[in-house]
Amino acid sequence: MRYVKWGFLALIVLIVGSFLHYTLPQHDIVRVVGTYQERQDLGDWTRIFWSSPDDQSGTLVNRDVQFIQTVRANGDPMVYRNEDTGWGWPPYFKFDTASLQTEADDLRSSREAPVWAVVTHYGWRSELFSIFPNAIGIREVEGPDVTIIPWVNIILLVILLVIILTIRAMLRQFKERSIDPVLEDMGEAWDEVESRADAAGDEVRGVWGRFKGWLGTWKGKPRK
Template identity: 45%
Template sequence: MYYVKVTLGVVLGVFVFLFLDYALPSKDTVRITNTYNRLTEIGRNAIFYASDDTGTVQNASGQRDIRFIETVRPSEKVFVYRNEDTGLIWPPYFKYDSSNLHAEATNLRSDSRDPIWVSITSYGWRIPLFSIYPNAISVKQVAGPSDAPLNWPAMLILILLGVLLFLLWRMWNQFRERTIDPAAKRMGAAVDRADARADAAMDRVSGEFTEAREGFTGWLNTWKGKPRK
């Protein structure tokens, strides 16, 4: 049972970590090299794209016209973002300005000779094998490639989650101390009393059986010494 609990705890921890890593906002300092629209096929990876109720329309072939932002990081590694509205359901970024964001990103395009560095806030993962892109939320110009704005939204969310988990832990401990532990003690005491009564009953039965056996043996012994007629 111990190993089952440990395994379940590890699986739950990994799931929570992946969920937070995907959903929480992240900030990257990059240089925008290109912005464009592309018909993108949405298939098994649809969970990593915006839902249909955000205004994005798919054609009969399952293709969607999606805006993309191509960037280069200070390490010269390229990175691509998608630019879609999120709607009101999930994730709760309430983004409806993808057109404005596309215009801002286009206005901040630059090359390596005269770079313009920006900080892009986004959520999600970049997995090239499955054509998965993080969704850009906002773009803001920064002073240079070493300028990394503080990711205070993610920090605030993590702090609130930590406080919530602490409160839930305290409530569970109080509930356990006031309800579960006393009930468990009463149940244990009842089981102990039942065991004691069962042991006492077994002792009485064993004693009565012993007395009956001794009485029967004594009665048999009275017949051993009698002479025959």
């Protein structure tokens, strides 16, 4: 049972960790090299990795999506989709797709004269399944070595930790006040039942012993 318990806890941690890693904002320092628009088919299971803004019908199987092409400081390419999130999940309430595309175009630069920018985004990049992170903000920075402190993530994770610890304390208090006394009463009741059963057994054995003794008194008597 110990392995089942730890396996279940590990699965819960993996699911929650993956959810937070996908949903929480991340920051990449990149150089913008281009933008484009392309029609995407959204009829398969990867639809869950694309936005569903309120102003677009959920029945659409394809639509035009804007993309931002970038290159990281180490030379690796990175492509972001640029979609509104609307009032849906994740709750970034992004409605400025056109403005963000304009800002990205304004930050274009060449390898010889690079202009570095930090792209705030959520989601994952998978070339195999054609999944792209969604850019939710972009701004110019001094260089590729600038330090970005993820204050939003820190605050949200601290709040989440406080909530988890509070719930844990409440559950422990509930267990101590409500469950443990019941279990203790049940244990005492069971001990009392066992004691009564042992006493009844002793009484039965005593009666049986006396009965056997009475029968033994008849064995030595002569017949008339």
